Amino acid sequence: MRRTAPVWRGTLMESDLMPPELKTDEVWTLFDFESVFAAFRQDEVFASEMYNKTIGLVFGPTILGMHGKQHHDHRSLVAKAFRQSALAQWEPEVIDPICDQLIDEIKDDGGADLVKAVTFEFPTRVTAALLGLPQEDLDLFRRLSLDLISITEDIEAGLTASVELGTYFQEQVDQRRSEITNDVIGDLVTAEIDGEKLTDEAIISFLRLLLPAGLETTYRSSSNLLALLLTHPDQLEALQRDRDLIPAAIEEGIRYETPLVLVARNTTRDVELHGQTIPEGAQVNLCMGAANRDESRWPDAEVFDIHRSRRAHISFAGGIHSCLGMHLARVETRAMLNSLFDRVTDLTLLPDDDTRIVGMPFRSPKHLPVTFRATSADPTSRAWA
Numbered sequence: 001m002r003r004t005a006p007v008w009r010g011t012l013m014e015s016d017l018m019p020p021e022l023k024t025d026e027v028w029t030l031f032d033f034e035s036v037f038a039a040f041r042q043d044e045v046f047a048s049e050m051y052n053k054t055i056g057l058v059f060g061p062t063i064l065g066m067h068g069k070q071h072h073d074h075r076s077l078v079a080k081a082f083r084q085s086a087l088a089q090w091e092p093e094v095i096d097p098i099c100d101q102l103i104d105e106i107k108d109d110g111g112a113d114l115v116k117a118v119t120f121e122f123p124t125r126v127t128a129a130l131l132g133l134p135q136e137d138l139d140l141f142r143r144l145s146l147d148l149i150s151i152t153e154d155i156e157a158g159l160t161a162s163v164e165l166g167t168y169f170q171e172q173v174d175q176r177r178s179e180i181t182n183d184v185i186g187d188l189v190t191a192e193i194d195g196e197k198l199t200d201e202a203i204i205s206f207l208r209l210l211l212p213a214g215l216e217t218t219y220r221s222s223s224n225l226l227a228l229l230l231t232h233p234d235q236l237e238a239l240q241r242d243r244d245l246i247p248a249a250i251e252e253g254i255r256y257e258t259p260l261v262l263v264a265r266n267t268t269r270d271v272e273l274h275g276q277t278i279p280e281g282a283q284v285n286l287c288m289g290a291a292n293r294d295e296s297r298w299p300d301a302e303v304f305d306i307h308r309s310r311r312a313h314i315s316f317a318g319g320i321h322s323c324l325g326m327h328l329a330r331v332e333t334r335a336m337l338n339s340l341f342d343r344v345t346d347l348t349l350l351p352d353d354d355t356r357i358v359g360m361p362f363r364s365p366k367h368l369p370v371t372f373r374a375t376s377a378d379p380t381s382r383a384w385a
């Protein structure tokens, strides 16, 4: 499709989740890098307000559905909680110890399902720790997170989890209003621009959004990377030998197996792309998964190669809604790989149908059963990180 119809009137989604008032016959899909990139950059034309009527019904109003000054102001407030200086502190104090402990828990077992034991678990624990949730609430947080992000499979459980999370986060916000804490929720409660603070509703919607936006994407992208490495043992070995390759491997994994394949926009006026006119009011799906395999940008784009020369992919979107957590996702994934490689060796996949990377619009393997051996040496320091 990218080669023959990069701007196409049609949809890849089997079931259209749009509510009736947003349904239109004009559904278009963009496949090539140039068009997807152009659409992200023209946020006034390819608008995201329909999020307020789709995921907004579950999460509440979030920055994803805002534009202009309102988006700028809200994003600046929440971005404060994810600033680079905070990340530099979180990495050694929070993220590395969580990943080390996680792998310590399984390293002597001879094998594990890496999705259940590692790739779902590390972003869940990291998110809970950064938000400042009490340790004893981790089981509750894990269950509610899983139910919320599985909402398309079980809508009842998803909606119940959304309400429960709302109540739970409200308690956490109330506690910080009486006694401020040094964590992301504390930052959100105190953040201010021009004397304006975030409302409780805005904070709670943002916290709910972090589950699909931050936790789900990171668990799926790290599952994909491990699946790709395990099925390309030469590249897994190269990475274990030379940890300096980790950042390139993370980017190549996210390019090659984009965890969130497409996002939707609505056109606010007629717009021309590749000689085609997309009418005002159309729903346009921006297919980042196809754009990331565009052969006009990457030689041998259909090959997974951690050694390729780097060119920016589009998995973190672009323009005003570009991913707020991309640096966090990279740091977490790097920490997980370092902890794993320090503690186990001879990682071998036991492949079956569910180890394939599948799904739309979110993509990853269902499980990754592996065997491994604990390393005899003490885990080394993270000099390469």
Ligand code: HEM
Pocket: 048, 063, 064, 065, 075, 082, 209, 210, 213, 214, 215, 217, 218, 221, 254, 259, 260, 263, 264, 315, 316, 317, 320, 321, 322, 323, 324, 325, 326, 328, 329
């Ligand atoms: C590999 C992991 C990740 C991927 C592939 C990813 C991908 C994306 C994409 C495609 C968007 C744009 C969505 C749209 O415009 O419709 C986005 C936005 C966003 N992401 Fe991520 N994300 C990842 C990790 C994270 C993490 C760890 C966080 C947590 C802080 C996060 C927080 C957000 C937020 C808050 C937005 C909304 C930004 C805005 O509307 O201004 N993401 N992400």
